[in-house]
Amino acid sequence: MERVDxxxxxxxxxxxDAFLDWYRATVCLKVAGMPDASARRALVPSSLTTCxxxxxxxxxxxxxxxxxxxQGETLRxxxxxxxxxxxxxxxxxxPDLLRDYEVECENSRKVSAAWNLDDxxxxxxxxxxxxxxxxxxxxxxxxxxxxxxxxxxxxxGVVGY
Numbered sequence: 001m002e003r004v005d006x007x008x009x010x011x012x013x014x015x016x017d018a019f020l021d022w023y024r025a026t027v028c029l030k031v032a033g034m035p036d037a038s039a040r041r042a043l044v045p046s047s048l049t050t051c052x053x054x055x056x057x058x059x060x061x062x063x064x065x066x067x068x069x070x071q072g073e074t075l076r077x078x079x080x081x082x083x084x085x086x087x088x089x090x091x092x093x094x095p096d097l098l099r100d101y102e103v104e105c106e107n108s109r110k111v112s113a114a115w116n117l118d119d120x121x122x123x124x125x126x127x128x129x130x131x132x133x134x135x136x137x138x139x140x141x142x143x144x145x146x147x148x149x150x151x152x153x154x155x156x157g158v159v160g161y
């Protein structure tokens with residue numbers, strides 16, 4: 001996923017999409033070239049947070065907010081409960097997790113493009129607007145980019161913006 005500069009002048013929808021895409025691409029940059037074992041390594045004993053787990057979690061978050069909430073799709077399989085979407089196993093390779101993330105981000109882009117910012121989610125349990133979902137996804141993705149930044153630096157010293 002290529003990181004493209006955010007526009008300095010654009011309409012609101014374009015700006016929100018661009019900021020979210022910038023953070024999505026930064027997720028991929030933060031874990032680029034990591035060995036699978038490092039990507040799965042937990043640094044905090046009480047936490048499920050690993051670099052690979054964050055990528056898996058963000059894939060589920062994209063799927064939930066754009067497909068389930070906005071589009072009203074029933075997800076199969078459903079999202080695992082209680083942050084279990086952070087858990088990765090030896091079978092989970094970072095390239096596969098990144099591929100899944102990029103596919104889900106592309107699905108989300110298509111959903112966003114088809115919606116007006118004031119449109120309200122189809123999921124009857126959620127009444128958020130498309131604008132709210134985009135802002136939430138920027139917030140969620142940016143927070144986890146910060147986690148990835150710290151984890152990567154501790155794991156192998158790689159830093160970068």
